[in-house]
Amino acid sequence: MKITFFGAAGTVTGSQHLIEVNGQRLLLDCGLFQGKRKESFELNRRGFCDARSLDALILSHAHIDHSGNIPCLVKNGFTGDIICTPATRDLCAIMLMDSAHIQEQDVQFVNKQRAKNGQHLFEPLYEKEDVVRAMGQFIGISPKRQKEILPGIYLTFTEAGHMLGSANVVLDIYEDGAGDNGGEKEGRGRHRRLIFSGDIGRPGIPIIRDPAQLSEGADILIMESTYGHRSHQPYPDSERELERIVNETYQRGGCLLIPAFAVGRTQQLVYALHKLYLDNAIPEVPIYVDSPLATRATDIYRLHPEAYDREIRDFILKGNHDNPFGFDTLRYTQSVGDSKQLNALKKPAVIISASGMMEGGRILHHLRNRVSDPRNTILVTGWQAPNTLGRKIVEGQETVKVFGEEFPLQAKVEQLTGFSGHADREGLLAWAGAMEKKPSHTFLVHGEAEATQALASALQEELGFSNIEIPELYQEFDI
Structure with a gap:
């Protein structure tokens, strides 16, 4: 062999x-x-x-x-x-x-x-x-x-x-x-x-x-x-940290940007936010999934309950929540126009968007508009490859380049490894x-x-x- x-x-x-x-x-x-x-x-x-x-x-x-x-x-x-x-x-x-x-x-x-x-x-x-x-x-x-x-x-x-x-x-x-x-x-x-x-x-x-x-x-x-x-942070600790980060960003009047892999990480985050919302642990802040791929992937997740673990099956069967990936304050953007409208938001919001390493996708448009505002938070929940924009943001560089233009990195940067x-x-x-x-x-x-x-x-x-x-x-x- x-x-x-x-x-x-x-x-x-x-x-x-x-x-x-x-x-x-x-x-x-x-x-x-x-x-x-x-x-x-x-x-x-x-x-x-x-x-x-x-x-x-x-x-x-x-x-x-x-x-x-x-x-x-x-x-x-x-x-x-x-x-x-x-x-x-x-x-x-x-x-x-x-x-x-x-x-x-x-x-x-x-x-x-x-x-x-x-x-x-x-x-x-x-x-x-x-x-x-x-x-x-x-x-x-x-x-x-x-x-x-x-x-x-x-x-x-x-x-x-x-x-x-x-x-x-x-x-x-x-x-x-x-x-x-x-x-x-x-x-x-x-x-x-x-x-x-x-x-x-x-x-x-x-x-x-x-x-x-x-x-x-x-x-x-x-x-x-x-x-x-x-070693990773335990998952329950990461959910509590997510709760803290949402609330602190909301209190500053800022937007929480979460660059997330469209398949896997986005669905984890949506489910965690759903539970926090049901527990009244976070305010009724609008939450947007701004990734066409993530939206389509979430539909496929719904097609494969045979792969679910006991927790989410109990969540669906015992809690009368037939869709763990949907709730009142959550919106999946459907068009480029819907995505562009998010850049005009003046009130607090949570925006989950791809790509997870910030090398492409709609997250770049949101970063360009919000990376220099200290009220905002960039929450990194996954590994960032060397030389990617995500790695540079995690390393805390003073300025970052988005679409070829330099921007001061003034938004608060948080990391959670428990969602890995x-x-x-x-x-x-x-x-x-x-x-x-x-x-x-x-x-x-x-x-x-x-x-x-x-x-x-x-x-x-x-x-x-x-x-x-x-x-x-x-x-x-x-x-």
């Missing part, structure tokens, strides 16, 4: 891991690189494998850093199955179309300057037609239902607890097998279990179920390490520590160097893991 790491190696974006076994090529995730524009532009266009020779793609979840390069793969000749959970398939239908729109806009922006300089014009990484073609190759498999996806390779999804539809990937691989033996596993070659964590969520977070414990363990583990070096969809150091160790069979090979991905190295040390010293690798981009391993 050979594993090659084509992304999420030394960084948290571009998740792509190629498994070659029994003469077959299987890709785990196919994500976009995000961050610094020029660097990401080049990485996303660099061929990471021969698309035509791939046999199948397994997708852990719908976030763009895991799914966003799928249309490019199909554009380049991939014709195999794209296998994921049903909820992930539905989310990808809207998220990849949104990504295609962004690709087209970005290239249009870059080409204006290149045309002025007489330079060769770029083409989008992919277009909406490529997304339509790609969606025809998706196959949904529900968690806990084992299926042979390629000869000698059996797939089981388990709950990752990260976002709607997210899954750990469990592959039972029978190497050097002899024939299909009537579909039975007996008589196959050597059996090894490979687990790809995808992104691991946090126990106790509302809406989706907790991460599953994979007690049987694995022979080979590919594990994320995003927060391998830090990623397990922290303790959560990652608990997830790995539940494995009775410790892997003989562990690869740590999806983390910056400090986080990945800290997790590697903890796995070795606290859990007794051995043979831990931190792969570099494009590095190959024969196992």
